[in-house]
Amino acid sequence: MLKGLAHPLRARLYYVLFARGTARATDLARELDAPVNQISQHLRYMAKYGIIEEATGLATDKRERVWRPASSMGLAPDPDATAAPAYEEIGRRSAHATLDAYLTNARPGFHHANDITVHLSPDEVEEFANEVQELLLRWNRLGQDRNAADPETERVTYLTNVYIHPLPAD
Template identity: 45%
Template sequence: MTSQENRRITDLGTLKALSHPLRMRLYRALFVARTATASQLADQVDEAVSLVSYHLRKLAEHDLIEEARGHSADGRERWWQPSSYGVSIRDEDVRGTPELVAASDALGRTLNDQRSELHRRFLDERLTWSGEWRSASISSEWLPRLTAAELAALGEELDALLKKYDTQARAAEQAGDTEGRENVAVHLYGFPYRP
């Protein structure tokens, strides 16, 4: 059963597994689909089913995904689902060794590259979306002066707010209310910088 909490990643093996670009794409695609087979995911990422199956097994070895229960399988393919609501990596968990720092940095770069690609794709295809969706899209930057504690609190509040909307959307979908719903990517960064 999928946990409704983020999985806190603290070990080197899991960081390395998730920092692989294809595995991260598969994890994201599975999170959006909620459940899928290797064949379905292979179509989404344009890779061979055998390669996708291999990488799904690697994600499962690190408990990032799990076999989905309750799906009728034809005996040839397994259904997969994320094993948690998402993942989180905290600095205090990865600063212990140079290897943990390097793996965390590699995952951060993979995520940044893929998030940037998602936004670029939206910009390239924005005219294919309705005016309502184009107007609803967000591209903002704020430059507040905060303490580290205030930044941490802001992150927690934003996380709670996004989880509220996601929970409402999932409940509506389960009730059959899918009209007008699209997958939405929300990327927000908060970090100190020196101009």
Template identity: 35%
Template sequence: MDRKSYSARTLDPGALKSFAHPLRLRLYELLEERGPATATQLAGLVGENTGATSYHLRELARHRMIEVVPGMGRGKEKYWRVTPGGFSYGDADPDPEAARALEFLLDDLVRQRGAELSRWREEERDTPQEWVRASGLGRRALRLTPEETTAMRDAVFAVLEDYRALSDSRLPASAADPGFGHVVVHFDVFPVRADRDPEP
């Protein structure tokens, strides 16, 4: 089954297998959340030594998940950032190892979304009001055909792609600007079985 991708690239099986590693996922999340950082800074955040974080950062860079920020750092010091443009996981690969990696990554995506939503509910009360007013949580249950669902999905992703391109055009200058926030958008669309047992 082919899905339209709105990302700059779709991860190939090698990248999927490399990315499906708990520490690499955490390093990627930290770079995405906090902006550019060195291996030493990241080591302190994840409780690993710099050699380990350097190795895993190089692995992420080998698959173009992250890149060195030009002009940042002194001497041999490297600042890493998430590669602009985003990526998608694509469809299941016939290679069993790549298929298992995709399952791991999708499960981690669900975990990350739950953690981010829970964290927002805790942090909302201490967040400046302009950000609270700009945020939104929503859920809609719709009666649609597969074709209508596909059209809606593509329309939402097209809007998100416009804003992703705007965000990417501001990196890395906006990372330290207090006028900008790290904004996360979750979007899921999937059918719910009508014959499932109702939840209590």
């Protein structure tokens, strides 16, 4: 998986595709301001590694390919322990890029961050994490549905990172 997302554009492609639900290379090229042939090449590479897949039945003609993420849960950690370093690296890169972009206002548009602590038991923190995930997935599906119903409305892909972990010692 790390190899499939090693290129920075492929990681951005994945996030945009996950937010949209499905997209053609031309849609993704427009949003990412990149050449369609370059986007198509990266999409095929990502499909080779099982990160995305063709959304069969959604193309309007035989030449068109519509893509979707292979998992409805995003880049969920693989239970295979040998894949853990790849997931850690993907998460590390995403977190650094997101924080850098946020702090430098690298892209115009809405920016928001929270730094809120909660005091919870082990059972409560699991319940809290599940609720946060449900909320984000609900908004992900809502955005996908709205985009499908009204593809002409201009939308921006926002990346949300939520880290729930014990307060660091220093």
